[in-house]
Amino acid sequence: MQPLDWFVLVGTLALIVGYGVYKTRLRVAGELLSGSKHVSLWTIGLGIMATQASAITFLSTPGQAYAEDMGFIQFYFGLPLAVILVSAFFVPAYRKMSAITAYQFLEQRFDRKTRLFTAALFLVSRGLAAGITIFAPAIVLSAALGLSLNLMVIVIGLIVVLYTVSGGSAAVAVTQKWQMLTILGGMGIAAYLLVDKIPVSMPEAYDIAGQMGKLHIINTSMEMGTRYTLWSGLAGGLFLSLSYLGTDQSQVQRYLGAENLSTSRFGLLFNGVFKVPMQFGILCVGVLLFVFYQFTQPPIFFNESEVKRAPIEVQAELSELEKFHANSFAAKREALLIGDWAAVDAHKETLTQIRESYIATLEAHVPNFQRKDTDYVFITFVLNFLPKGLVGLLLAVIISAAMSSTAGEVSALATTTYVDYYTVFKGESQRPKRTIRLLTFMWGLAAIGVALAAPLFENLIQLVNVLGSLFYGTILGIFLVALFIKSVGGKSILMAGILGQLVVFFCHYLNTMGIISLGYLWYNVIGSVTVVATALAFHFWFRRGTVYG
Template sequence: MSWIDWTVLISTLLLIVGYGSWKTRKNNNLEGYLKGNNSENWMTIGLSIMATQASAITFLSTPGQAYESGMGFIQFYFGLPLAMILISIFFLPIYYRLKVYTAYQYLEQRFDSKVRSFTAFLFLVSRGLAAGITIYAPAIILSTLLDWNLQLTCVIIGVLVIVYTVSGGSRAVSLTQKWQMTVIMGGMFLAFYYVIQSFPSNIGFADGIDIAGSLGKMEIINLEVDPSNRYTLFSGLIGGLFLFLSYFGTDQSQVQRYLGGKTLKASRLGLMFNGLFKIPMQFFILLVGIMVFVSFQFNKPPIIFNTSAVNIETQKNAELQAIESEYDANFETKKDVLENWDSNNSASIELVQTLQKNQDSLRATYKTTMAKIDDDYESKDSDYIFLTFVLNFLPKGLIGLLLAVIFSAAMSSTAGELNALASTTTIDFYKKYWSRSDDEKTDLRASKLLTVGWGVLAIVIALTAGLFENLIQLVNILGSLFYGTILGVFLLAFFFKRINGKAALIGAIIGQLFVLTLHTLTVLDYVELSYLLYNIIGSFVVVVSGIIVQISINQK
């Protein structure tokens, strides 16, 4: 990177961290630290909600997901608007009426302390692991492509987040997230512009869409009812609905964002803002990946994107060289056809489709051969696609801005998670079981120390994590393993008034064990099931088990 890129990167990050720390330096009580004294407007709430969910993984993995699999991933979000409506109707009024700090406080009032603690514990496990992944994901990719030290990159991201999260609490997180989203989306629009500029002069955006469509990348809706397919209209509307109900309605990292609203109306508007703009945002990020795919139809992509994972000298291996030579020749032939693109010429479309299949096949064969030669070779490299384009095709200065985008996204989501983890630990465990005093300063100090503790743990998890296929899938899987159970408990609390605490707790334990067993069977290939359906199944098992247990209790 040039000195200009370093200047842009460092200046952007320091300005964001400094702004959040300075604006919230006077927070001196627990309510102000954990809820921002209920001072947030609907726009800040909406942007903060989006920033907490949109981690660096979103901006690294999503374009790569589109590059390899097309636009179908957008279906994952189709259940989001309905989830926002249901949360605004059923969840929000209860939280505001009870004036809770965490979602789990309500469960004690509805059931008992055991149900509250068990559900809060599930949240701490799932979100604690996810916080480490949101640091590790950008760190592994940045360190790999830029030859940075991985451990140092993880520590830098983690320390920056800890500084302003500890100093200003919930309000610092919300204020910085607002500016982080501005930097993030500004950077992505600039990246999109330069992707289009990388096309040949006779190929415009509309031609790019035609080319992507002809090569099967613009298929948005999949009407199949296939439980093993992650990205269908069915999975998005049903599985996504349950995932987002649990994530936005019961996950403290999101609940805390709108509990700090000035009014119930402000929080509802913030949620609606997220429901309306999240899908277009994800669509745009996927479209960036599609346009990168089109650009690489004219600018030869590497046969593998994560070249640092190669531990052998490929030039000395005749089999690999033969595959690469065939790959190069295939690309040049396809490029010649595409430079004279005519969307009405069916013969040229079929030829391009055949050549693209050959290219994909050669790439897969190359990876398979690499894996045979090198046991440590990591063949999954979709997370490296977008950043490869950024480093090779963007001008100086803008590379630094795009790296600031990735860092900002990592920091915004991690800050929201640390703030929520500290809040849950403080309110649902420390003040519930250990605190012997109502002294505000003591509780505030404890909350800040817990924030530091969770931050250090997140860094430790990041330092010991391993790369897992596509990183955005890993975060969603982690959530789906626990969210169904948590949502099931809240559904029992909201809609089944005759269920008591004992039945709810047993139902929750049964539901969690069932989901973990189901996931194990899926990993071992005994069952084919999309992880999105874990949310439906987990919720259903908790509710049914709770009802059955309550009936058996009543009959005794």
């Protein structure tokens, strides 16, 4: 990177962090937990979106569209309905009892054991996810900038810890608005530059993308193992979104920080209206990247740091493959310009074979080789084709996204630990601000620890969503019973929750072993339905035996 890029990168991050620290330097303990009640409608709405839009969104999503198609958008098809249901049922229940966390509601409705069990599921799932949201940008930025992975993890983690510890939930709320605006502005610039650099008109560009299978959006397959379909998006996506927006403290904390019910609902509805178009726009950036790399030769393998690890004795073989790739790419480009699709398809097949040979060579000679490179597609374009200054801005966008989502998660983890465990077992702290900040610091270090130990997954955004789906179904099932089945008591729901979680874990084990084929979004449906059904079964069983449940 050039000095100007470093200046823009460091300056942007310093402004965001400094603003958050300054604006929240005198906060009281209550605002560290739930944020200031005097925030605007737009701050709540953008804050909810920013907590969801991690760096993984902006690194992995374009790579998915580049490598596959736009089918990932189906993941969000259940979101708008989920927003309406959460606004109608979940938010009023929480605000009625002036809850700080969602899990306080469960003790009022059932008992303390259910509250502690459900809070524990959240702490485990969100604690792991917080580490991944640090690890994701760190591994890509370290490879792109040539810096140590562990160093990048620690730097990003400590930046997050600094302003989250200083201002708690309030700091997260006031900075997320500006982080989100920076993120959207940066992605808009990237899209504009891609359009400018593609040597054909936009109708022609999207015709090329369509001819090459990149504009597939809807998949109506009934195969349960297909990852993204219309049905998994509507059903599994609905259950996942309901649990995430209605029961995940990192989201609940954002809208409970609003002054009144209408503001909370506005924040959620804002997210329901703009989230899907935002994700669609990011996928469109991935499609534009694909078209751009049909006219500008891409690397055979986008993760250059893995290529550099190849031993000297195989470099000649790799260089020979790179020459074949360059010749075949030039021929495909010429065929594309004259519209000879038969020749394009033939050269495309040749390029695929060359890439597979290249990867196989690396895999055979590089220890612990990571063959998935889709998370590096967007960052490669940023580093190689953006003007000076804009490289720094786009890197600031990626790190800002990591900061906004991780800070929201760490703040929520600290809040839940303090409200649902510390005050339950030890009572209110004599020095609450110090205790909350200490818990925030400890969860920040824990997230850094998870990031330092995290393995690279097939696709980072999928890893985060799989982690959520493993736990969200059970949590949602507990809340659905709490809200809609008033006759079921604490003993029945606790046993149902434990059983539901075990069922999801067992399904995931069978899935990973190849015994069954199941898209991970269905875990949310399985967990929720299992909890609701078994809670009713236990309730009627105990009632027959005259035991309240």
